[in-house]
Amino acid sequence: MVKRRVKKLLVLLIVLYAMIGTSLYFLQEKILFRPTFLAQDYVYNFDSNFEELFLKPNDEAVINALHFKAEKPKGVILYFHGNAGDLSRWGLITEYFVNMHYDVLVMDYRTYGKSTGPLSENALYEDAQYCYDYLKSRYSENQITLYGRSLGTGIATYVASKNQPKQLILESPYYNLEDVAKHRFPIFPVKYLMRYRLASHEYIVQARCPIAIVHGMQDYVVSFASGKKLFDISPQELSTFTIVENGNHNNLIQFEAYHQMIETLLR
Numbered sequence: 001m002v003k004r005r006v007k008k009l010l011v012l013l014i015v016l017y018a019m020i021g022t023s024l025y026f027l028q029e030k031i032l033f034r035p036t037f038l039a040q041d042y043v044y045n046f047d048s049n050f051e052e053l054f055l056k057p058n059d060e061a062v063i064n065a066l067h068f069k070a071e072k073p074k075g076v077i078l079y080f081h082g083n084a085g086d087l088s089r090w091g092l093i094t095e096y097f098v099n100m101h102y103d104v105l106v107m108d109y110r111t112y113g114k115s116t117g118p119l120s121e122n123a124l125y126e127d128a129q130y131c132y133d134y135l136k137s138r139y140s141e142n143q144i145t146l147y148g149r150s151l152g153t154g155i156a157t158y159v160a161s162k163n164q165p166k167q168l169i170l171e172s173p174y175y176n177l178e179d180v181a182k183h184r185f186p187i188f189p190v191k192y193l194m195r196y197r198l199a200s201h202e203y204i205v206q207a208r209c210p211i212a213i214v215h216g217m218q219d220y221v222v223s224f225a226s227g228k229k230l231f232d233i234s235p236q237e238l239s240t241f242t243i244v245e246n247g248n249h250n251n252l253i254q255f256e257a258y259h260q261m262i263e264t265l266l267r
Helices: 002-026 028-032 087-098 121-136 151-162 177-184 200-204 224-233 256-266
Strands: 049-058 061-069 076-080 103-107 144-149 167-171 211-216 239-244
Touching (some): 061 087, 076 121, 151 167, 200 224, 211 224, 239 256
Parallel strands (some): 167 211
Antiparallel strands (some): 061 103
């Protein structure tokens, strides 16, 4: 009787394990991306001066972006946002940099906000490069700062590896998505389940610009260890690492260490 119950329990656990693993594979876009949607006639409202853009990297996609304009700008920031929300939220967040006298271009990824088109890792890179080229036609390349936050750090690092911007700033970055998934789902063979790699560790070693990384030690979404591992392989002569001891994934802006870092980089 006991052996039979143990056998049934093992079978149940194996079935559950397989079901969860299968879900991780087929539902990973829903886990990784958490877009919110906006009607095409939605009207943005921000304190700063801005232009709304509809960019067409190819015939399949339309990328909605906001180009904020500062008074007497010191340069421009190409900002790649995190995995949740849309430009109605991220526009408010990026106004922080407009107030520091920087123009900002921030895009919504495909399926986010008003942006449309099939989503894939290659599409993220293609659209990011298109936005970079858009800025390069309007600014000197040495005026362009790349900024990535969370999910966007992998995209920003890719663009830095293919171009020569002024600098790369990474807020709460990861070594790669596999590293994040291993931390969250340690009992699953995530290496074989991941369809999105966002291999920051491969791209950061190719970057030829100054790199600044900031990470909170209490980050519960992307572990501090993952960000530190990325810094450890980055070109050390070009890189700095700012530790926010009590910072978590979403509150670094509340700490003086973050403000000091940004002011040093953008002064």
